[in-house]
Amino acid sequence: MNLLLVYANPYTMLWPQPAGLSMVARAAREAGHRVRLVDLMFEADPDATLARALEETRPELVGFTLRNLDNADMKAARSFVPDYVRWVRMASQVAPTLIGGPAVSSAPEPLLRATGATYAMTGQGETSFPVFLRELEAGASTFSAAGLIWREGETLRRNPPDLSGHARGIDWSFIDLAKYKRPYMAHGLVTKTGCAHRCAFCDAPWTAGTTFLTREPEAIVEDLRRDARDYQLNTSEYMLIDTCFNQPLGWAKQVCEAIIRSGLKVGWAAVVEPTPDLDRELCRLMVRAGNTIVTTLVASYDDDVLAQSARPFTAADVAHAFELFEAEEVLYMPQLMFGGPGETRASVETTLRYARRCKPIMIQGGWGVRVYPQAPLRERAVADGQVPAESDLLAPAFYLAPGLDREWLDARSRSVGVSKLAAAPRWARYLWRLARLRW
Ligand code: B12
Ligand code: SF4
Structure with missing residues (x-):
């Protein structure tokens, strides 16, 4: 089939590349289909770019990656759904459409209805997309492809998603680096x-899998080798696509050891959560394996607030992790998220007091928590009267603990920060870690 695949991400913050879409594109190409990938990320006039691509390609199917429902920022919420609706409708005038990607896994039926797409696919696409294409080509009206949602009359039919983990990494040949x-x-x-x-x-856990689905350390190193050889990506930093790199602990150590053994000079940032098992050995291995910086979604330094959000660590674990980072020269950037269930003025102050004591390279403070349709927080948000029970949650919807004043919270969260002077040696170390990649 002749396919047009569209990376429909209009949000340039930190500019994530079309990673998942490249993997789906590779799978379709290997199954014998003609594939063109169009990336709307930096386009000044994305509507015109899409119109041109539709005209030039004359596709038999248009697939879309819908990544974020919005920017997840309560203070300045920006929904991307109106863009998605417009682009999918444009494409639907030319060919059947299929939407996939993280936003679709988060809110599949609402997005299918809002965009009017012909099909939606939840979960991973590298195995199920070619299955769907085979079935579509054969004229099927009912499908076995994992994660597929399609219409039968007035009803929506849905197959369980493929959440088995990624055997292979990104295919850069589809991406305009x-x-x-x-x-x-x-x-x-x-x-x-x-x-x-x-x-x-x-x-x-519901959209990406309820266990850690790890790739083989040697397969990861193989990607690094290929990236250096074919695309010279070793000269700048990587961001690991991984929700919590430090777990399982033994696997994280094996990944670091495999990178060290390979002799590759690489730099990588990662999300490392302050879980109780985090140890000195991992911190040391990370630095030796090229870790440049870690970010950690600490959210709060109050045990009750952490417990009410079911975070997998306590305030003591946070303190322990930061001590290790400081001792082992792991540069860290905590993210605080004020206003979750159980938050009070007192707990905000507890967190701020702790934040002033630690020595990160940078610290970020935000307030309000995005409520996603399948997240357990939804029930609490409905119970606390913050989200209507019948809402499909496509439009930005947030939880803010009852009783907290927004202006006060905004002012307090903006008081979070690290003095430029204190952070200067850490920035120097970070920039040195990046600079050495170029030599
Ligand atoms: C890594 C990551 C980041 C990194 C990206 C680094 C990089 N260089 O790529 C950083 C830190 C930059 C980041 C930033 C943000 N992120 Co983020 N991120 C992730 C994470 C952990 C992985 C995303 C990823 O790349 N996956 C790997 C690829 C291989 O998988 P994939 O894209 O899902 O693609 C697969 C399937 O979706 C499917 N598929 C994809 N496209 C298509 C298309 C078709 C046609 C088909 C059939 C299938 C299909 O098949 C692919 C292969 O299996 C996810 C959480 C998660 N578990 O998915 C959050 C996640 C995507 N991020 C999220 C958010 C909110 C953000 C931010 C808005 C945060 C913020 N407030 O700033 C920003 C937005 C940045 C931007 N400009 O878009 C949310 C989105 C929520 C939602 N549903 O709307 C997620 C889901 C986390 C969460 N649960 O809250 N993120
Ligand atoms: S926020 Fe919690 S559940 Fe979600 S990926 Fe991170 S550790 Fe897992």
């Missing part, structure tokens, strides 16, 4: 998917 050469641009490196935790505000 020149467009992504920007300051602080990090290339994606797929290390694992899924998550064994159940944080109340997160839908990853």
Whole structure:
């Protein structure tokens, strides 16, 4: 079939490349289909770019990656759904349409209805997309492809998604890398998917898998070798595509050891959560294997707030992790998220007091928690009267603990920060880690 695949991400913040779409594109090409990938990320007039691609390609199917429902920012919420609706409708005038990607896994039926797409696919696409294409070509009206949602009369039919993990990484041949050469641009490196935790505000276990689905360390190193050889990606930083790199602990160590053994000079950032098993050995291995910086969604330093969001660590674990980072020269960037269930003025102050004591390279503070349709927080948000029970949650919807004043919270969260002078040696170390990649 003649396929047009569209990376429909209009949000340039941190510019993630069309990682998942490249994997789906590779699978379709290997199954014998003609594939063109169009990336709307940096387009000044994405509507015109899409119209041109539709005209030039004359596709038999148009597939879309819909990544984020919105920017997840309560203070300045920006929904991307209106763009998705417009683009899918444009394409639907030319050919049947299929939507996939993280936003679709989060809110499949609402997005299918809103965009009017012919089909939606939840979960991973690299195995199920070619199955769907085979069935479509054969004229099927009912499908076995994993994760597929289709219409039969007035009803929507839905197959369970493929959440088995990624055997292979990104296919850069589909991505115009020149467009992504920007300051602080990090290339994606797929290390694992899924998550064994159940944080109340997160839908990853339901949309990406309920266990850690790790890739083989040697397969990850093989990607790094190929990326260096064919695309020279070793000269800038990677961002691991991994919700919590440090777990399972033994696997994370094996990945670091495999990178060290390979002799490759690479730099990578990762999400590392302060779970109780985090140890000194992993911190040391990470630095030796080229870790440049870690981010950690600490959210709060109050045990009750952490417990009410079912975070997999306590305030003491956070303190322990940060001590290790500081001792082992792991540069870290905590993210605080004020206003979750159980938050009070007192708990906000507890977190701020702790934040002033630690020594990160940078610290981010935000408030309000996005409520996703399948996340456990939804029930609490409905019970607390913050979200109507019948809402499909496509439009940005947030939880803010009852009784907290927004203006006060905004002012307090903006008081979070690290003095430039104190952070200067850490920034120097970070920039040195990036600079050495170029020599
Ligand atoms: C890594 C990551 C990041 C990294 C990206 C680094 C990089 N260089 O790529 C960073 C830190 C930059 C980031 C930023 C943000 N992120 Co983020 N991120 C992720 C994470 C963990 C993995 C995404 C990923 O690349 N997956 C790997 C690829 C291989 O999988 P994939 O894209 O899902 O593609 C597969 C399927 O979806 C499917 N598929 C995809 N497209 C298509 C198309 C078709 C036609 C088909 C059939 C199938 C299909 O098949 C693919 C292969 O299996 C997810 C959580 C998760 N578990 O998915 C959140 C996630 C996508 N991020 C999220 C958010 C909110 C954001 C931010 C808005 C946060 C913020 N407030 O700033 C920004 C947005 C950035 C932007 N400009 O878009 C949310 C989106 C929620 C939603 N449903 O709307 C997620 C789901 C996390 C969550 N549960 O809250 N993120
Ligand atoms: S927030 Fe992170 S640790 Fe918690 S369930 Fe989501 S991916 Fe897992």
